């Protein structure tokens with residue numbers, strides 16, 4: 089009998105090509121590139137190398153894309169347009185599967201992967217973006233890499249990796265009304281700290297996680313990187329399998345059944361050992377909001393601004409003791425790979441009830457397919473009636489490099505994942521929160537405790 | 543990759559924890575090609591280093607006369623967290639930095655450093671704190687990062703041992719090209735791939 093293994097151990101062990109000391113050459117099943125990945129292609133070309141396995145590589149523009157039109161010509165500047173066109177050229181030249189800007193399947197890499205069935209349980213998946221941790225929600229070992237590593241994968245379909253340590257975070261019990269997966273992950277990051285999981289792969293477990301949809305699990309795994317985790321993981325279960333079934337690139341028919349038989353063996357064995365374990369009480373989690381400039385600076389919405397981190401408070405323009413619900417906001421952004429899937433948009437729309445936005449609010453779906461689905465459900469009408477802007481898919485104000493940034497000193501309630509200084513534009517102040525909290529903030533013009541209205 | 547045996551330079555202290563790569567290189571500079579006219583090093587810590595008008599902020603550590611020559615940074619916990627942007631490492635490299643010292647690093651930043659010939663030195667939190675305090679008290683202090691001996695030597699001060707994974711240490715010492723090395727293993731990769739795809743048909747493409 090072999091000893092009990094974790095989900096992570098199983099995926100890792102089945103992907104090691106060979107080892108050299110503490111380094112393992114890990115086989116990479118899927119690789120996704122985006123419009124920021126140009127250095128990797130330049131290096132590939134400069135070295136006269138080819139993409140070794142084009143069929144295992146995928147590309148979609150997201151970071152630089154305009155959200156008010158679907159042509160590269162709609163880009164904010166010629167330089168930004170060049171980023172989108174360069175990706176197009178690189179993908180066309182190398183024969184990598186592409187989802188160009190005018191393709192309904194285009195979107196944020198971490199939305200497109202699961203949606204298209206690029207992401208499957210048990211795979212290794214990498215992308216030149218730190219939030220690749222998202223894909224672990226389906227039980228894949230997925231992590232972000234730099235562009236030298238993109239090059240390495242393009243050329244060899246492998247990566248040299250140090251085996252990370254493992255950590256299990258259990259969230260047990262039921263979430264209260266108005267508390268979403270975003271609140272859960274903000275609570276986790278606040279609990280273990282922005283560096284709390286460095287060097288670890290985190291498996292999220294417990295009844296509250298199991299009760300989540302795949303969309304919710306993606307939100308949780310997405311922000312595992314904000315605790316420093318190498319990757320997030322959730323054991324694949326019937327919820328996962330139902331989500332995967334029928335996806336364009338998932339195995340179909342009998343092939344699916346055979347895959348399913350193997351996937352059922354992936355979850356951590358009873359008694360499998362983790363290097364660290366911690367448990368949170370789901371019922372104790374409140375709607376969360378960040379007050380500072382690190383995602384760990386998150387507090388329940390009924391708290392007050394703490395007397396801590398003076399530099400962060402100075403940047404945020406906040407005074408200790410201020411009630412979070414007294415903070416007025418200037419703008420709202422609903423989108424990003426954390427919260428731009430259909431459930432997120434439904435949760436935001438549900439808060440409107442005919443009310444109007446008091447501040448400019450941008451809603452940016454995660455993919456063309458999410459946009460189409462939202463429109464089929466009439467969510468776009470609700471947003472537009474509330475005075476929100478309804479855009480095409482992309483990263484948009486999450487990082488602002490498509491030109492959509494806030495203005496200096498503007499205070500933005502945002503469903504994205506990073507409240508770093510300057511993240512949404514120079515001098516912009518970001519408060520991270522859930523889609524429902526963001527929509528409520530839009531109609532109130534300040535941060536609100538949605539438990540009073542949800 | 544440029545090889546790295548030992549590197550000696552003035553070190554600058556950098557106190558904040560959780561320094562994210564957005565601070566090291568703001569996103570709007572990520573469009574720049576490498577090489578050519580524009581230099582990533584010019585934008586290292588750009589928005590902390592310069593005011594809105596582009597003028598240097600004299601109080602920022604790397605702008606202070608005693609640290610202008612600094613080419614090693616001694617930081618704090620979780621240095622280089624956040625975005626995977628390799629541009630943050632290009633910024634250090636192009637500015638002449640070959641080493642960053644901290645109690646812990648963001649995983650992706652750490653790997654990006656190794657792939658670009660920058661040695662990320664993990665040193666315990668107390669030693670890092672003492673080192674930063676020393677750099678403040680005696681500005682201009684030089685540090686030697688000796689990858690051969692795995693020693694960090696502080697001028698007129700203590701010597702610390704550090705660890706670097708032996709695989710990467712070898713590669714850095716010899717300036718071995720990682721992609722070239724892996725391409726030399728293609729036969730093994732192909733063999734693995736055949737077995738892997740036979741055993742997991744659903745994973746094959």
Ligand code: SF4
Nearest residue numbers: 219424425483486487
């Ligand atoms: S939405 Fe934001 S965090 Fe996600 S991939 Fe795009 S820029 Fe990165």
